[in-house]
Amino acid sequence: xxxxxxxxxxxxxxxxxxxxxxxxxxxxxxxxxxxxxxxxxxxxxxxxxxxxxxxxxxxxxxxxxxxxxxxxxxxxxxxxxxxxxxxxxxxxxxxxxxxxxxxxxxxxxxxxxxxxxxxxxxxxxxxxxxxxxxxxxxxxxxxxxxxxxxxxxxxxxxxxxxxxxxxxxxxxxxxxxxxxxxxxxxxxxxxxxxxxxxxxxxxxxxxxxxxxxxxxxxxxxxxxxxxxxxxxxxxxxxxxxxxxxxxxxxxxxxxxxxxxxxxxxxx
Amino acid sequence: xxxxxxxxxxxxxxxxxxxxxxxxxxxxxxxxxxxxxxxxxxxxxxxxxxxxxxxxxxxxxxxxxxxxxxxxxxxxxxxxxxxxxxxxxxxxxxxxxxxxxxxxxxxxxxxxxxxxxxxxxxxxxxxxxxxxxxxxxxxxxxxxxxxxxxxxxxxxxxxxxxxxxxxxxxxxxxxxxxxxxxxxxxxxxxxxxxxxxxxxxxxxxxxxxxxxxxxxxxxxxxxxxxxxxxxxxxxxxxxxxxxxxxxxxxxxxxxxxxxxxxxxxxxxxxxxxxxxxxxxxxxxxxxxxxxxxxxxxxxxxxxxxxxxxxxxxxx
Amino acid sequence: xxxxxxxxxxxxxxxxxxxxxxxxxxxxxxxxxxxxxxxxxxxxxxxxxxxxxxxxxxxxxxxxxxxxxxxxxxxxxxxxxxxxxxxxxxxxxxxxxxxxxxxxxxxxxxxxxxxxxxxxxxxxxxxxxxxxxxxxxxxxxxxxxxxxxxxxxxxxxxxxxxxxxxxxxxxxxxxxxxxxxxxxxxxxxxxxxxxxxxxxxxxxxxxxxxxxxxxxxxxxxxxxxxxxxxxxxxxxxxxxxxxxxxxxxxxxxxxxxxxxxxxxxxxxxxxxxxxxxxxxxxxxxxxxxxxxxxxxxxxxxxxxxxxxxxxxxxxxxxxxxxxxxxxxxxxxxxxxxxxxxxxxxxxxxxxxxxxxxxxxxxxxxxxxx
Numbered sequence: 006x007x008x009x010x011x012x013x014x015x016x017x018x019x020x021x022x023x024x025x026x027x028x029x030x031x032x033x034x035x036x037x038x039x040x041x042x043x044x045x046x047x048x049x050x051x052x053x054x055x056x057x058x059x060x061x062x063x064x065x066x067x068x069x070x071x072x073x074x075x076x077x078x079x080x081x082x083x084x085x086x087x088x089x090x091x092x093x094x095x096x097x098x099x100x101x102x103x104x105x106x107x108x109x110x111x112x113x114x115x116x117x118x119x120x121x122x123x124x125x126x127x128x129x130x131x132x133x134x135x136x137x138x139x140x141x142x143x144x145x146x147x148x149x150x151x152x153x154x155x156x157x158x159x160x161x162x163x164x165x166x167x168x169x170x171x172x173x174x175x176x177x178x179x180x181x182x183x184x185x186x187x188x189x190x191x192x193x194x195x196x197x198x199x200x201x202x203x204x205x206x207x208x209x210x211x212x213x214x215x216x217x218x219x220x221x222x223x224x225x226x227x228x229x230x231x232x233x234x235x236x237x238x239x240x241x242x243x244x245x246x247x248x249x250x251x252x253x254x255x256x257x258x259x260x261x262x263x264x265x266x267x268x269x270x271x272x
Numbered sequence: 273x274x275x276x277x278x279x280x281x282x283x284x285x286x287x288x289x290x291x292x293x294x295x296x297x298x299x300x301x302x303x304x305x306x307x308x309x310x311x312x313x314x315x316x317x318x319x320x321x322x323x324x325x326x327x328x329x330x331x332x333x334x335x336x337x338x339x340x341x342x343x344x345x346x347x348x349x350x351x352x353x354x355x356x357x358x359x360x361x362x363x364x365x366x367x368x369x370x371x372x373x374x375x376x377x378x379x380x381x382x383x384x385x386x387x388x389x390x391x392x393x394x395x396x397x398x399x400x401x402x403x404x405x406x407x408x409x410x411x412x413x414x415x416x417x418x419x420x421x422x423x424x425x426x427x428x429x430x431x432x433x434x435x436x437x438x439x440x441x442x443x444x445x446x447x448x449x450x451x452x453x454x455x456x457x458x459x460x461x462x463x464x465x466x467x468x469x470x471x472x473x474x475x476x477x478x479x480x481x482x483x484x485x486x487x488x489x490x491x492x493x494x495x496x497x498x499x500x501x502x503x504x505x506x507x508x509x510x511x512x513x514x515x516x517x518x519x520x521x522x523x524x525x526x527x528x529x530x531x532x533x534x535x536x537x538x539x540x541x542x543x544x545x546x547x548x549x550x551x552x553x554x555x556x557x558x559x560x561x562x563x564x565x566x567x568x569x570x571x572x573x574x575x576x577x578x579x580x581x582x583x584x585x586x587x
Numbered sequence: 588x589x590x591x592x593x594x595x596x597x598x599x600x601x602x603x604x605x606x607x608x609x610x611x612x613x614x615x616x617x618x619x620x621x622x623x624x625x626x627x628x629x630x631x632x633x634x635x636x637x638x639x640x641x642x643x644x645x646x647x648x649x650x651x652x653x654x655x656x657x658x659x660x661x662x663x664x665x666x667x668x669x670x671x672x673x674x675x676x677x678x679x680x681x682x683x684x685x686x687x688x689x690x691x692x693x694x695x696x697x698x699x700x701x702x703x704x705x706x707x708x709x710x711x712x713x714x715x716x717x718x719x720x721x722x723x724x725x726x727x728x729x730x731x732x733x734x735x736x737x738x739x740x741x742x743x744x745x746x747x748x749x750x751x752x753x754x755x756x757x758x759x760x761x762x763x764x765x766x767x768x769x770x771x772x773x774x775x776x777x778x779x780x781x782x783x784x785x786x787x788x789x790x791x792x793x794x795x796x797x798x799x800x801x802x803x804x805x806x807x808x809x810x811x812x813x814x815x816x817x818x819x820x821x822x823x824x825x826x827x828x829x830x831x832x833x834x835x836x837x838x839x840x841x842x843x844x845x846x847x848x849x850x851x852x853x854x855x856x857x858x859x860x861x862x863x864x865x866x867x868x869x870x871x872x873x874x875x876x877x878x879x880x881x882x883x884x885x886x887x888x889x890x891x892x893x894x895x896x897x898x899x900x901x902x903x904x905x906x907x908x909x910x911x912x913x914x915x916x917x918x919x920x921x922x923x924x925x926x927x928x929x930x931x932x933x934x935x936x937x938x939x940x941x942x943x944x945x946x947x948x949x950x951x952x953x954x955x956x
Contacts, residue, residue, distance in 0.1 A: 016493055020390035024403075027387045031410040031461065034421035037431060038413060041424065047847040049420065050827035051429045095314040104307070112568065113318040116326060118518050124560040127546065127553075128325035130668045135328070140674065151321045156515065163470055163511040167477060182296045183306065185283055197476075201469045204408065208465070212414050214525075219665060222674070223627065223652040228414050233632040233655030237900065238843055239420050239820045247417040254412050361948070364955040420824065427828025447761060449830050450814045533815050536954040544947070546664055552947075 035251075042245035049239050060245035070230070074250055077211055077227040078257070080142060084149035085206040089199060091150070092157025097191070099158070100165040111158075118155035125152060126219040133220060141222040148216045153206040160205065164198035165191075211254070333557035352558030362541060362559070369538040370566060372527075373520035376459045377467075377513050383460060384467045385509075389501070392475035404472065411465045419529045422458050423449065450532035458530040463520060467512040474508025475501070503582075510578040514571050521567045538563055623648030626878040629656050629665075629678040633899035634729070634865075639892050643885050649878050657818075659684050666693050666870065673870045676879040681732075682717045682864040683934035685725050695871045696723035701880045704887035712864050712905040717935045726866025727883050729893075730839075730902035733862040733923075733931060734769055735853040737841040738833035739826065748854045751777050754833060755808045764814040764825055765835035767805070767953060769861075771946050772934070773835065774801040777858040784938040784945075794938075795945055802949040806956045815954065819843075826851060842901030842920035853920075855927040863934045864905060897921055 041049040045057035064070055095114050099107060117125065129148045130140075138144050168191065176186040214228040221229060227250060234243055286292055300306045332338045336349045356362050391403055410418070425431045426448035433445040448454050478501065524539040531537070542563065545556030628635065632655050640651050654675070656662050662678055669675070670693060680688055688694045699705045705713065705727070712718070712728040738748045747753045751773065754763050772782035780797045781787065787794035813831050816822055819840030825831045826844060836853075844851045867886070869879050886892060893906030894913055903921045910918055923931075 017390075017394045020386050020394055023386040024390045027383065027464075028406065031407060031464070033431070034418055034425055034461070035410045035413060037424055038417060038421045041421075047843065048823055048827050048849070050424050050427070050824065051431065051434055091314075091317055095318070098310050098314050102307075104311075110315065110318060113322050114314070115518070116318075116322045118515075120326065120329075120522070120560065120564060124329060124542065124546075124557065125325065127664060127668070128329045130665075131328050131332075132325040134668060151325075154317075154322070159511050159515055160470065160473075163507055164473060166507060167474075181283075182287065183300055184296065185287055189283060197473055201473060204469070205466070208411055211412070214414075214416070218661065219668070221654075223654045225655055228416070230655065231414060231416060232657045235416065235820045236631055236657050236818070237633050237820075238823050238840065243417060243420075247413050251409070251412050255409065359948075361952045361955045423824050423828060427824075427830050429827075429829045445829070447813075447830070449825075449828070528817065529821060533809055533812050533954070540954075541951065544951070546660065 038244050039248045042241050042248050044241045047238060047240050049241055049244060060241045061249070063242065064245050064249045070246055070249075073225055073227050073230050074253060076142070076224060078254070080145050080149060080217075080226060081207045081210040084146045084153065084210045085203050087146070087150035088153040088157050088206045089203055092154045092202065093161050093195065093199065095154070096158045096161035096165055097187070100162045101170075114158045115155040117152045126215045129216060130219045139222075140220055142224075144220040145217050145226065148220050149206075149210040149213060152213075152216065153209050156205045156209065157199075157202040160202040161195060161198045164195055168194050329557050330561060332554055333561050335554050338553045338557075349554075352555045353562070355555055356559055356562055365536045365538045365541050366563070366566075368536070369521055369563070370570065372455075372459075372535075372537065373517050373567075376456060376463060376520050377516045379456065380460050380463045380467045380516050381509065381513060384464050384512075385471060388468055388471035388475050392472055392478070400476075407468065408465065410461075415462065415525055416529075418461065419458055419526050422454065422461070422530060426454050426457065450530070452532070452535055455527055455531045455535055458526045459520065459523060462523065462526060463516045466515045466519065470508045470512040470515065471505065472508075474505045478504050506578060506582050510575065514574065517571060517574070518567060521563060623650075624875055624878055625650040625652055626875050626882050627652045627654070627674055627676045628867075628882075629654045629662055629675050630867075631656065631679060631865075631900070634679060634896060635886075636892060636895040636899065639886065639895065643882065646885075647878075647881060649881065651882070663688065663691075663693070667691060671872050672874075673872060674874070675870050676873040676875045677867050677882065678870055679865055680726060680868050681934075682715075682726070682728070682866055683936045683939070685717070685720055685866075685868075686936035686939050688868070689720060689725060693871055694725055695869045695873065695876070697725055697727065697869060698880075699724050702727065702884045702887065704884050707887050707890070707907055708905050709907050715864070715933055717864075717933050720936065726868040727887060728864045728866050728905040729886070730865045730896055730900060731862060731905055732865065732902050733838045733855065734773060734860045735836060735838050735841060736833065736856050736860075737822075737826070737836045737844075737851055737853050739829070740850045740852050742832045745852065745854070748833070748852070749857055751856045751858050754835065755811060757811070759833060760811045761813050762830075762832045763812055763834050764816050764822065764831045765812065766817065767815045767950050768946065770805065770835055771798070771801050771949060772861055773858075774804055776860070778804075782861065783932075783935040784942040785935055788938050788941060791941060794941055798945040798949050802953060805953050809953065809956060838903065838921070839901035845920040846901070846916055853923070855923055855930050857930060859930040859932065861934045862931050865902065 040053075042060050043056045043058065044053050045055040045059075046053075095110075099111055099114070120128065126148075129144075129151075133140070133144050133147070138147065172190050172194075173186055176190045177183075181189065212228060213226075214232055217226040218229050218232070225233065227246075231243055231246065234240070299309050333352055334348055334350070336347045336351070338346070356366075387407070391400055395403055413421075423430070427433070428445040428447060428449070430448070432448065433442070436442045436446070522539055523537065524543060527535060527537045528540055538559070542556050542559050545552040545559065626649055628651065630653060635651070635653060640653075643649070644651055656665075656679070659681060662680070663684075666673055666675065666678065666688075670691075680694070685694070708728055712731060713724075718724060718726075718728070736748050736751065736754065738753075743753070743759070753759065754765065775782040775784075775797055778797070778800060784794050784797075787797070814821075814825060816825070819837060822834060822836045823840050823844050825834070826849065838853055841851060841853050845853075867883055869876060869883075873879055887906070890904075890906045890908040891912050893904035893909045896902075897904040897909060897913065898917055901920065910922070913921070
């Protein structure tokens with residue numbers, strides 16, 4: 006990789022240790038979760054006296070769980086697309102420009118992220134009613150999209166602040182108008198930030214309970230279903246559901262990554 | 273960025289296409305007009321979507337009853353705010369939340385900075401994405417399930433105690449659970465991602481040559497870090513910390529599930545007003561507004577500080 | 588499949604895709620128009636047995652939509668946000684919470700004359716003191732819960748579990764847990780007062796003094812407790828992880844642990860305790876009120892249905908003649924000796940406003956102490 010002087014080597018080993026310790030920290034609970042899905046009991050925890058595959062096979066046999074998963078994914082993707090579009094636009098407006106009310110606008114842009122979950126959920130519910138939005142998928146997508154915009158704004162602004170001005174100027178000198186120079190220069194530069202922000206948004210939406218609960222109709226999202234099931238105890242069934250959901254999202258993620266890579270190649 | 277031929281002709285063709293050209297001339301005629309067109313949508317969005325729900329909340333916080341039962345009149349009042357300032361039992365969870373959020377933000381920074389640094393500086397480009405994605409996997413598991421996994425990790429018969437016992441290091445289990453420690457383990461788990469990504473993206477942009485130049489001049493590891501990496505990644509640190517601090521003040525489920533009798537956070541206090549009695553909504557809304565104002569003030573100060581730091585470096 | 592279709596219609600109708608709805612296949616629109624309507628229910632997981640639900644749908648053609656909820660407060664908030672045009676017909680309220688819902692005009696009085704199976708409910712529950720408010724019945728009792736002392740039988744003896752004092756003994760320091768709001772009522776009872784505060788309706792000063800006393804007690808005992816918890820699942824997990832060996836809990840979550848083979852037992856200590864009853868209620872302005880009555884009547888029709896609900900939830904059935912449909916273990920985990928039951932009384936709602944205006948701040952103070 007890089008053949009640097011050996012002062013770097015010691016550092017590197019040290020940092021590698023920290024990295025793998027961190028990996029251990031984030032993966033141990035995950036492994037426990039997967040493991041507990043095999044426990045033959047109605048409650049998770051040690052000791053595990055006997056094992057079973059029933060919880061996992063049960064998940065695949067349960068149409069409700071699978072459709073709930075699909076519902077949650079659809080909500081996450083739709084709301085993320087909206088958040089990215091709006092958030093990027095706001096970031097482009099705010100970064101590197103001085104105008105009256107900029108700080109105010111920035112404050113308003115990050116507002117939804119500041120409000121505690123339960124408050125924001127109830128505020129959305131009251132506001133939705135005022136706007137005449139019916140509870141259901143549309144309402145959840147809307148609430149998630151609005152709530153996630155600040156994260157996009159923050160991440161995209163950070164990246165935008167490092168965009169060399171000379172690049173835009175060069176494009177403008179070549180006769181590109183603002184829109185084309187945005188699409189041809191700024192947007193490609195923003196791709197990593199937009200991807201990062203998308204991950205935030207997808208995660209936040211996929212994991213959100215309180216907004217989904219207040220704005221949802223009779224079809225639960227995955228966290229809503231899990232919360233309801235949790236009332237009768239933290240059963241290995243919930244672990245199995247979460248594990249299956251994890252593997253399915255990972256599969257979708259890998260497929261999407263491959264797909265975009267192929268698209269890029271073909272172009 | 274690679275320029276491929278068909279792309280260029282497309283954009284060039286578009287640029288010289290009459291109607292488009294005219295449209296652009298029209299919209300970008302003056303910087304003022306260009307700005308207005310750029311600004312119209314964000315301003316509308318922010319006012320209608322971001323401010324709307326919040327104004328509703330503010331309105332509720334200034335009333336004496338909500339939701340209003342038929343036949344009851346609603347009055348304007350400041351009492352709900354007065355209740356917070358008038359009763360010291362609410363101050364403790366309030367300040368605790370701010371302190372916890374600050375401490376956990378700092379812990380997250382300390383823990384994830386070396387991780388991001390390692391990824392960005394010591395791993396080949398090809399593997400970077402892979403190792404980063406590896407770290408993201410666990411975050412796809414919902415907060416509740418993950419929190420219960422931490423319970424069976426740290427409980428008296430949990431994995432850690434089990435391991436220590438098997439190794440013969442302890443006789444009696446160590447009570448990790450329901451303390452600030454178990455709460456910290458759970459919260460850093462939730463926040464690490466929000467710190468890791470901004471840090472990584474700012475570190476990844478750092479030219480390697482700079483560090484090498486510094487090393488050639490005989491600078492030690494710590495000096496190189498302090499004088500080169502740190503100032504250049506202040507952007508990432510600042511946005512990561514802002515993000516983590518903000519979301520930390522709103523955490524509810526994890527502190528409630530992993531905390532002990534003396535770690536009540538303000539979100540729990542607020543939720544209490546919405547849980548049981550309906551006539552307490554206005555108080556809950558007022559308390560949420562107070563928390564919001566405080567978090568906003570702290571982040572604004574923090575941002576100012578970071579800006580000053582950055583300017584100082586540039587001199 | 589009909590569920591999917593229904594949901595898709597709901598989705599289409601509520602988003603921008605109105606145009607798409609108009610062009611959607613005709614059979615799709617007809618599908619929901621020709622059913623016998625629907626009934627919308629908010630309830631806890633496993634409260635409505637799946638087999639019963641399917642049978643009911645097949646018999647009546649009424650579609651049962653269940654929205655799973657996880658606590659009383661959320662149902663209240665949601666309904667309050669929806670009134671006066673709620674989407675719900677039947678909801679699940681604990682008997683002693685009635686008053687709050689009734690005062691906010693969220694519930695419709697129950698016309699028991701329309702339920703021919705009303706008398707299949709054990710009168711202990713259907714005719715209890717809490718069940719009639721303003722001269723009306725407000726809900727059909729389905730399951731009953733109790734505040735009990737649960738203990739790990741390998742560590743705590745049956746003898747010790749006969750008094751709440753064990754929960755506050757030095758011996759089990761750091762190994763106990765309780766729900767603090769519920770504990771306030773129990774402590775008041777333990778101190779010889781009326782934890783429902785009905786007796787002090789005319790004497791708010793006395794009420795305040797009693798709450799103060801109970802609060803001081805719990806603050807004094809705070810160093811002994813491991814956790815103030817909220818949900819049954821938390822309690823179960825603490826027991827399984829042996830983070831605690833005894834604690835106050837509701838009987839439902841404890842029964843579920845017992846039925847799973849965990850060495851746990853419950854008692855109603857001699858100082859007394861409180862019970863509560865989950866009821867199915869009809870929302871004010873319910874969109875399908877007739878279907879709601881049909882559903883409730885069908886649900887109450889047979890003790891087997893009651894037994895199913897007990898098996899799934901661990902709570903005690905309010906139906907007559909349920910025990911013959913339960914297994915030995917299930918019967919054991921859902922019954923108490925008569926001399927213990929004599930110590931039990933129901934939560935009452937009359938003084939709730941007074942009570943919670945005092946207890947809620949006290950709970951905050953205990954947590955902050």
